[in-house]
Structure formats: structure tokens, C-alpha cells
Amino acid sequence: MPDGLSCRLLRPCCFFPWGETLLWVFFAAYASVSTGMAANLLISMSDVLAGTFTISAAQSIDPGFSGNIAMNYYFLIVSTFILLFTGVITTDKIVEPRLGEYKGDVRLEHDANLAPEEKKGIKWAGVCFIAICLAIVALCIGPDAFLADPETGSIMSNNSPLMKGIISIVTIMFFVPAVVYGRVAGTIKSSKDIVNMLIAAMKDMGGYIVLVFVSAQFTSWFSQSNLATVFAVKGAEFLENTGITGIGLIIGLIIVSGIINLFIGSASAKWAIMAPIFVPMFMILGLHPSVTQMSYRIGDSITNVLSPLFPYVMILLSYVQKYDKKAGWGTLFSNMLPYSLVMGIAWSVILIVFVLFKIPLGPSGPIFYSLG
Numbered sequence: 001m002p003d004g005l006s007c008r009l010l011r012p013c014c015f016f017p018w019g020e021t022l023l024w025v026f027f028a029a030y031a032s033v034s035t036g037m038a039a040n041l042l043i044s045m046s047d048v049l050a051g052t053f054t055i056s057a058a059q060s061i062d063p064g065f066s067g068n069i070a071m072n073y074y075f076l077i078v079s080t081f082i083l084l085f086t087g088v089i090t091t092d093k094i095v096e097p098r099l100g101e102y103k104g105d106v107r108l109e110h111d112a113n114l115a116p117e118e119k120k121g122i123k124w125a126g127v128c129f130i131a132i133c134l135a136i137v138a139l140c141i142g143p144d145a146f147l148a149d150p151e152t153g154s155i156m157s158n159n160s161p162l163m164k165g166i167i168s169i170v171t172i173m174f175f176v177p178a179v180v181y182g183r184v185a186g187t188i189k190s191s192k193d194i195v196n197m198l199i200a201a202m203k204d205m206g207g208y209i210v211l212v213f214v215s216a217q218f219t220s221w222f223s224q225s226n227l228a229t230v231f232a233v234k235g236a237e238f239l240e241n242t243g244i245t246g247i248g249l250i251i252g253l254i255i256v257s258g259i260i261n262l263f264i265g266s267a268s269a270k271w272a273i274m275a276p277i278f279v280p281m282f283m284i285l286g287l288h289p290s291v292t293q294m295s296y297r298i299g300d301s302i303t304n305v306l307s308p309l310f311p312y313v314m315i316l317l318s319y320v321q322k323y324d325k326k327a328g329w330g331t332l333f334s335n336m337l338p339y340s341l342v343m344g345i346a347w348s349v350i351l352i353v354f355v356l357f358k359i360p361l362g363p364s365g366p367i368f369y370s371l372g
Contacts (some may be wrong), residue, residue, distance in 0.1 A: 031339035057279035071365035121185030257299025290365035302344035
């Protein structure tokens with residue numbers, strides 16, 4: 001699932017048992033997809049974007065350098081399961097207990113016994129979803145695939161119909177099975193029912209739209225001021241001037257990346273600034289660009305949940321305020337901080353273990369590098 005898409009889908013898909021705290025489920029879902037955004041079982045667009053800048057920066061000091069966009073793949077597979085474990089522990093031992101039992105007025109109706117028509121609707125919706133997925137896969141296969149970039153033949157390039165049409169494709173993947181379910185289950189009898197359902201779903205989005213407008217203005221002004229770029233460059237210069245090497249340098253890059261992430265939301269924009277500085281510096285010190293890239297990606301991920309500039313924080317706030325009218329930025333920050341700290345420490349420890357035991361981070365991703 002694309003990185004950003006997971007942020008939008010996972011929270012609404014959460015299941016809320018009767019009588020349990022509703023809010024912790026939102027926080028756990030948001031932290032899972034945001035704090036561990038770089039961790040994936042499959043190669044994602046974040047690997048492609050980060051790898052492109054890393055390889056280019058490495059070739060500035062060693063023109064013969066040959067990299068692989070999957071240079072962090074092995075490490076990310078391991079990270080996925082470790083972060084899953086740490087997320088569960090953080091939720092169970094810290095976040096859920098401090099929130100306590102939900103005492104709000106909003107209650108969700110829950111009936112574990114599905115009616116026969118509902119079961120039939122789910123069955124046919126599932127069949128429809130699988131059929132659409134198979135059709136998309138079929139359109140991605142072959143030398144002249146319909147959804148591939150006509151120039152490069154890649155389905156992952158920014159110019160491929162798959163990437164350009166990902167929003168429409170995902171909309172179809174979920175909208176069509178939903179309509180099929182409604183027709184079979186009897187909840188949709190005409191197109192008017194679909195319109196009414198869409199209107200009902202948007203009723204609670206008014207506050208979100210207002211917040212997004214204000215946030216967009218702030219983000220735009222902040223970007224035009226160039227303060228974000230200044231923070232990134234000064235942070236990189238500070239770390240470069242400390243004279244720290246080895247494990248200390250890796251930890252330093254993670255911390256600096258995490259701090260800069262609070263001010264620059266785009267991962268590729270930050271790495272475009274930082275890669276030309278840190279990749280050559282790490283290579284001179286004998287560390288492979290894959291280590292530099294992974295150090296950056298850890299720092300960039302773990303503070304997503306703390307950044308007011310992260311694009312999906314407004315979606316979380318709109319959901320939380322539906323169940324707790326008093327919730328605000330303080331509520332989000334206090335409940336996201338444990339995830340950021342615990343997952344950040346766990347992720348950093350994993351990377352240090354890989355470095356100490358010289359375990360490759362991925363294909364063409366060794367720990368050490370020797371300049372020719």
C-alpha cells in the first residue's frame with residue numbers, strides 16, 4: 001500500500017469494540033503508519049525517491065559508484081516486525097492505560113451477528129475487489145504494459161499511468177466493491193442512496209476543511225520564508241563540524257533528521273538538501289551510502305507524528321475531535337510522543353546491531369565502503 005494512502009485508510013478501517021477506549025485506536029493506527037512510514041515489506045516510492053538522491057550524491061565523490069534503490073530492503077523487512085512489536089507494547093503499556101475508559105457521548109453500534117444478506121454482500125464485494133486487483137496486475141505485466149511508462153517501461157516511474165492515476169485507481173478499488181456490497185445487502189437501492197451516503201460521510205469534515213485551509217497557509221508562508229532550508233543546512237553543518245565518527249555519527253544524523261523533519265514535511269525535499277552533504281561525508285569515513293540513507297530515513301520517520309506540518313495530522317485531529325470535543329494539539333502531542341521515543345530508540349538499536357555485525361542493509365547495501 002502506498003505510504004500516504006495507508007495514513008488515510010488505516011484509521012477509518014479501525015474496529016472499535018463496545019465499551020473500550022476509542023481514541024487509543026486512532027492514536028495507535030496513526031503512529032503505526034506515520035512513525036514507521038519507511039518500513040515496508042515491499043519496495044515503495046519512498047525507496048525510489050531516497051535512492052535516487054543517494055546514488056546521485058555518492059557519484060559526486062565517486063563517479064564509479066553503482067547503487068540500488070533497494071539498498072535498505074533487508075533492514076526494512078526486519079524493521080517492520082520490530083516496530084510492530086514496539087508499537088503494540090507502547091499502546092498496551094503507555095497510551096491505552098493513560099487514556100482510560102472512553103466516557104464520551106459518541107457510541108458505535110456493534111452487532112457481531114451479520115444478517116445473511118450482509119454476509120452475501122461481503123462475499124461479492126470481496127470477489128469484486130479481487131477481480132479489480134487482478135485486472136490492475138494484468139495491466140502492469142508485459143513489455144508494453146498498459147500502465148507502464150511508455151519510455152522506460154517501468155510502472156514505478158512518476159510518468160507511468162499507474163503512478164499518475166493512483167488516486168483514481170484506488171478510488172475505483174474501494175468504491176466499486178462498496179456499491180456491490182450495498183446492492184447485494186440491500187442498503188443501496190438507487191443512485192440517490194449512494195449520494196446520500198457520500199453526503200453523510202462528509203458531514204463531519206467541515207472542521208477538517210477549515211483546519212486544512214489554515215494549515216496550508218502556514219505551510220506556504222513557512223516554505224516561502226526559506227527558514228526550513230536554513231534549518232536543514234545549519235543542522236547539517238553543525239553535525240559535520242562536531243567531528244563525531246562511527247556509531248555516534250549515525251545517531252547524530254538520526255537526531256538531526258528528526259529535528260529537521262519537524263519543519264520540512266517532504267521527505268524528498270529534505271534528503272535533496274542533506275544527501276549531497278552527508279553521503280560523501282559518510283563515504284569518506286568508510287560507511288556505505290545505504291547506512292547514510294537509512295539513518296536519515298529513521299530520523300525522518302520517527303518525528304512524523306510530532307510535526308504539525310505532516311499532511312495527515314489534520315485528518316487525525318478531525319477524527320479525534322469527533323469523539324472528544326476538547327481534544328487539540330496537546331492531546332495529539334502527548335499521546336504521540338511515547339511512540340516517537342520508543343520506536344525511535346528501537347529502530348536506532350536495530351541499525352546499530354546491523355552495523356556492528358556487518359549485516360548488509362539490502363541488495364548492494366553493505367555497511368562499509370572504501371573509496372577507490
